Amino acid sequence: MEKCRVKALVVTRDRERLLARCLERLLNQSYPVEEILIIDNASSDGTQDLVSSLEGGRVAYHRLQSNQGGAAGYAAGLSELTQSDWQGWVWMMDDDAEPIQNALEELVRYIETNELRGCGALASAILTPGGIRDVTHRGWFNLSSLRQCPSPHDLYEKQDPFKVGYSSFVGLLLNTQAIRTVAMPRSDFFIWFDDVEYCLRLGEFYDIFVVPSSLVVHPNPLLDSSRRFSYGEFWKMYYDVRNTLIVGLEYGDSSAVWRYFLAIGLRRILGVVLFDDHKLSRIRILLRGWIDGLRNRTGKTLDPQAFVKRGA
Structure with a gap:
């Protein structure tokens, strides 16, 4: 062989x-x-x-x-x-x-x-x-x-x-x-x-x-369920939300997207309100991920370096 x-x-x-x-x-x-x-x-x-x-x-x-x-x-x-x-x-x-x-x-x-x-x-x-x-x-x-x-x-x-x-x-x-x-x-x-x-x-x-x-x-x-993203790395959550929605709409259906929002999206927003700093900015990032995902807006739409500098 x-x-x-x-x-x-x-x-x-x-x-x-x-x-x-x-x-x-x-x-x-x-x-x-x-x-x-x-x-x-x-x-x-x-x-x-x-x-x-x-x-x-x-x-x-x-x-x-x-x-x-x-x-x-x-x-x-x-x-x-x-x-x-x-x-x-x-x-x-x-x-x-x-x-x-x-x-x-x-x-x-x-x-x-x-x-x-x-x-x-x-x-x-x-x-x-x-x-x-x-x-x-x-x-x-x-x-x-x-x-x-x-x-x-x-x-x-x-x-x-x-x-x-x-x-x-x-x-x-x-x-x-x-x-x-x-x-x-x-x-x-x-x-x-x-x-x-x-x-x-x-x-x-x-x-x-x-x-x-x-x-x-x-x-x-x-793996640490108690870990919270620092503000400097919270840009990753934008891509997590956006890309999840894009996959859901391409391979699933719109009802799955709204179930995801109710099960995961609202919980994340609540977590930001209760535990995180820069609350309004973080919520805007999550909502932007939702909007761009629903619009199928892909690419490097949130630059990590620019985000970190802006938040510093």
């Missing part, structure tokens, strides 16, 4: 130290990656110098002219890796991901044995740096409520691969044939929900499986 060929895709911005750890883990996988393509969203730290010291071997580098967001970064990377007639698999992840040494080997094992027929993507299980299983990255998307429903812990404990309807891009291994069939992630989402939307398209043609024995360490501060 022909050896399974794998290239890794890492999207980064201004996280040189985390990227260095991610690259170290990728370069030392027990099943070697053929190439690591780094898409840099116009970093202003030492990222370029770090990558320059590694280029020429298995590391390739593509710097975008401006910060176009993680969604555009993944779209650019997948496009670059599938422009030629190269056939294989692309292992995607953020710059703060740290795959365990045999993570890729565990994924490839199921590809080479052909146990998972009709599979277009395999996903590693995610652990927090503290070793806690993070199930929020894999599951099913409920189009009636527009909510992500993570797969339960007991599926992981059985250690057998299981199907899901969505996966984040952290530790997702995509077949190039599937990529060419489904095309690229939506770069106009900027951040958040580009992975869910992509998996909804992918699921029309291929199955997505989670392999519990393949592990990737990745931090997720959102």
Whole structure:
């Protein structure tokens, strides 16, 4: 049987130290990656110098002219890796991901044995740096409520691969044939929900499986239910609301959008009123996300840097 060929895709911005750890883990996988393509969203730290010291071997580098967001970064990377007639698999992840040494080997094992027929993507299980299983990255998307429903812990404990309807891009291994069939992630989402939307398209043609024995360490501060977004990072909530609505209207119906508003939207506004500073500004951001989502207004419509400067 022909050896399974794998290239890794890492999207980064201004996280040189985390990227260095991610690259170290990728370069030392027990099943070697053929190439690591780094898409840099116009970093202003030492990222370029770090990558320059590694280029020429298995590391390739593509710097975008401006910060176009993680969604555009993944779209650019997948496009670059599938422009030629190269056939294989692309292992995607953020710059703060740290795959365990045999993570890729565990994924490839199921590809080479052909146990998972009709599979277009395999996903590693995610652990927090503290070793806690993070199930929020894999599951099913409920189009009636527009909510992500993570797969339960007991599926992981059985250690057998299981199907899901969505996966984040952290530790997702995509077949190039599937990529060419489904095309690229939506770069106009900027951040958040580009992975869910992509998996909804992918699921029309291929199955997505989670392999519990393949592990990737990745931090997720959102697991702390008591955590509140600081004002400086509240711009992310705009994209969360906007992109959720766009996905809901495209794949669901308008009634789901209003159920989402009653179940989630009003609760978020109440949370701002009770617990946060800059209350009026935060509420305006949420409402703007609703309006732009309903109008299908995409792109980098809220600039993070400008927002942070304005709030400083």
